[in-house]
Structure formats: structure tokens, C-alpha cells
Amino acid sequence: MNWMNNLKTVASAVKNANEIYQEINTRIQSTNILASSSNSNKCNNEIKIEKIQLTNFDRVDLQTGFSVYKARSSPICYHVVLVEGGLSVYRAPDQNAAEIIRDKLNRIRGVATEAARNQMLERLLQLYYEHPKWEEVHYASYLGLPSYLDFLCSTRDPLIVVNTTNIEDGRFPIHLAAEKNLLSTVKKLLGYGADFTKCDLDGRNVIHYAAKDSVSILTELSKRPDFNTALNKQDDHGLLPLHYACEAGNVETVFVLLKHSEGSLTSGGSVRNIIEFMSGLTQPLSSGQQK
Incomplete structure (x- = not known):
């Protein structure tokens, strides 16, 4: 068996x-x-940055910045190309689809050209898709493109340029630069008259943003006459810049903020209250937030 x-x-x-x-x-x-x-279907509404030989394409329009090119090979494929550098950033089998993307991107063609020169085009396009309502000054500040800030301020009133708020969350160019810890860009914006006491829609000023990560920016801002006023500004949740530094666990920024406060912190940001905030035992006295 x-x-x-x-x-x-x-x-x-x-x-x-x-x-x-x-x-x-x-x-x-x-x-x-x-x-x-x-x-x-490799041409089916594909977003990808690729260097192409323009001699292998027929130009569909004469627009500057981004332009539409048609590939001479099969299948039919239309490319949206940043003309300077010959960079294809979008391709589609339909000409109308390509032209729609071209028109949207041409709103930021200046900063896109500058970003491409600095190998930042991919980052810019990703940022644009995430924040399509930003102005060029916001993209330049977030990416750290000071030379393009110079250009923008040479064509318009610098005070208007650097103090332009974005309609999404009310952040100003200097907020974005501070968030990315871009000291040279912050200095550039301040040089053109950026008001660092201005607040976003949540009541946060540039010190709230710098408090998380940037000792150098806090040190630069501390030279300004309105620093203590901005240092004592509570956001709409009752939080001071010092709260954000504590929350981020950044000992260096906490030290800088305490050093420059010199006992001037408001009742909502007393040292005892902030220590309690850090330990999670209680909520900040003036925040009104629930833990």
C-alpha cells in the first residue's frame, strides 16, 4: 500500500x-x-521632466516660456516644453490638453526658467501642483531663489512684492523662507522691506515659523526693533513662538527665544505655562484648546 x-x-x-x-x-x-x-500609451497625459531635441519636433505656437511641440514620430504626441533648456514637462495625445497645461504653467514661466537654471524645476512643478494659487514671489521664497526676487522687485514696487500674501492660508514670502530655514532669502526679503510682524490666517508671524528650526534666522530677526513685539504675539490658538520651539524639541531655538525675551513674555507665555505645555500636563492658559 x-x-x-x-x-x-x-x-x-x-x-x-x-x-x-x-x-x-x-x-x-x-x-x-x-x-x-x-x-x-506612453504619451497619455504623462508628467515627466525630460531633455528633448527640439529639432525632432514641430512647434505648435510661438509663446515664450512654455510652448507646445508636436513629435514627428508616431504615435501622435504633444509636449509642453520649457523652451529655454528644451525641457519637456508634460505630454499628451491631445493638443487641447497640452495647451491647457501650457497656459497654466506660463503663469509662472519666469520663476520656472530660474528654477530650471538651478536644477529646481521638478520641485517647483510639484509645489505648483500643490499650491496653484501662489504668486511667483511665494515660489521663489520657498525654493530660495534670491536672484529672481531681485528681478521681481526691479519690475514692481518692492514693498508690494515682498509683502504679498497668498490667498490659501495668508502666508507671506518671509514666512515661507523661514519655514525652509533659508537665511539668505529672509535677509533679501527684509532688505526689500518685508514686514516680519505680519501674520498668516492662523495668527502666526515669521518668528513662529523660525522658532521650529532656525537659530540663524531668529538671531537675524532679533536685530529688528519690533522683535519683542513679534516674540510676544500669540497665534489664534494662544501659542507663542516659544511654544513652537518647545513642541519641535529644538533646545537651541528655545534658548535663543528665552535669551531675547528677557522676562518680557506675556502671561499667556510665562515660563511656567510653557513648561506645562511641554510636559502635556495642562493646556496653555490662554489657548482655549482641548488636549
């Missing part, structure tokens, strides 16, 4: 092997089909 059991075992193993083979074969065929489909 042992031989019968062995035969059953072998038969079962063969059956399992056949099933496994069929499964693998099915998956391979499926993969080949998907790969073929992917190759045939």
Missing part, C-alpha cells in the same frame, strides 16, 4: 506543479500585455 500512497503524493505534487506553472504563465502573459499597453 505504500507504493499507492507514494503515487498519490507524486500525483498531487505534479498537479500542484502544473497549477503553479499555469499561474506563473498567466502572470507572465498578463505582464507582457500590460507592458505592451504601457508602451503604446
Whole structure:
């Protein structure tokens, strides 16, 4: 009877092997089909930055900045190209779709050209898709493009440029630069007259943003006559810049803020209250927030 059991075992193993083979074969065929489909539709509304040879394309329009080019090869494919540098950033089989993207991107063509020169075009485009309502000054401040800030301030009133709020959350260019810890950009904005006491829609000023991570920016701001006023500003949640520094666990920024406060902190930001905030034992006395 042992031989019968062995035969059953072998038969079962063969059956399992056949099933496994069929499964693998099915998956391979499926993969080949998907790969073929992917190759045939590689122009289907694809967003990708790629250097192209413009001599292999026909230009559809004469717009500066971003322009639409049509590939001479099959299948039909329209590219949205940053003309300076010959960088294709979007491709689609439909000309209208490409032109819509071109028109949107041409709103930021100046800062896009500058970003491309600094190998930041991909970061800019990602930022644009996340924040399409920002102005060029906001993108330049967030990415740290001081030369483009110079250009913007040479074409318009610098005070208006550097104090332009964005309509999404009310942040100003200097808030964005401080958030990214870009000291040179912060200095540039201050030089053009940026008001560092201005607040976003949550009541936070630039010190709230710098308190999390930037000793150098806090030190620079501390030279300004309105520093103590901004230092004592509570946001709409009752939090001071010192709260944000504590929350971030940044000992250096906490030290700088305490050093420059010289006992001038308001009741909502007393040292005892902030220590309680750090320990999580109580909420800040003036915040009104629930833990």
C-alpha cells in the first residue's frame, strides 16, 4: 500500500506543479500585455521632466516660456516644453490638453526658467501642483531663489512684492523662507522691506515659523526693533513662538527665544505655562484648546 500512497503524493505534487506553472504563465502573459499597453500609451497625459531635441519636433505656437511641440514620430504626441533648456514637462495625445497645461504653467514661466537654471524645476512643478494659487514671489521664497526676487522687485514696487500674501492660508514670502530655514532669502526679503510682524490666517508671524528650526534666522530677526513685539504675539490658538520651539524639541531655538525675551513674555507665555505645555500636563492658559 505504500507504493499507492507514494503515487498519490507524486500525483498531487505534479498537479500542484502544473497549477503553479499555469499561474506563473498567466502572470507572465498578463505582464507582457500590460507592458505592451504601457508602451503604446506612453504619451497619455504623462508628467515627466525630460531633455528633448527640439529639432525632432514641430512647434505648435510661438509663446515664450512654455510652448507646445508636436513629435514627428508616431504615435501622435504633444509636449509642453520649457523652451529655454528644451525641457519637456508634460505630454499628451491631445493638443487641447497640452495647451491647457501650457497656459497654466506660463503663469509662472519666469520663476520656472530660474528654477530650471538651478536644477529646481521638478520641485517647483510639484509645489505648483500643490499650491496653484501662489504668486511667483511665494515660489521663489520657498525654493530660495534670491536672484529672481531681485528681478521681481526691479519690475514692481518692492514693498508690494515682498509683502504679498497668498490667498490659501495668508502666508507671506518671509514666512515661507523661514519655514525652509533659508537665511539668505529672509535677509533679501527684509532688505526689500518685508514686514516680519505680519501674520498668516492662523495668527502666526515669521518668528513662529523660525522658532521650529532656525537659530540663524531668529538671531537675524532679533536685530529688528519690533522683535519683542513679534516674540510676544500669540497665534489664534494662544501659542507663542516659544511654544513652537518647545513642541519641535529644538533646545537651541528655545534658548535663543528665552535669551531675547528677557522676562518680557506675556502671561499667556510665562515660563511656567510653557513648561506645562511641554510636559502635556495642562493646556496653555490662554489657548482655549482641548488636549
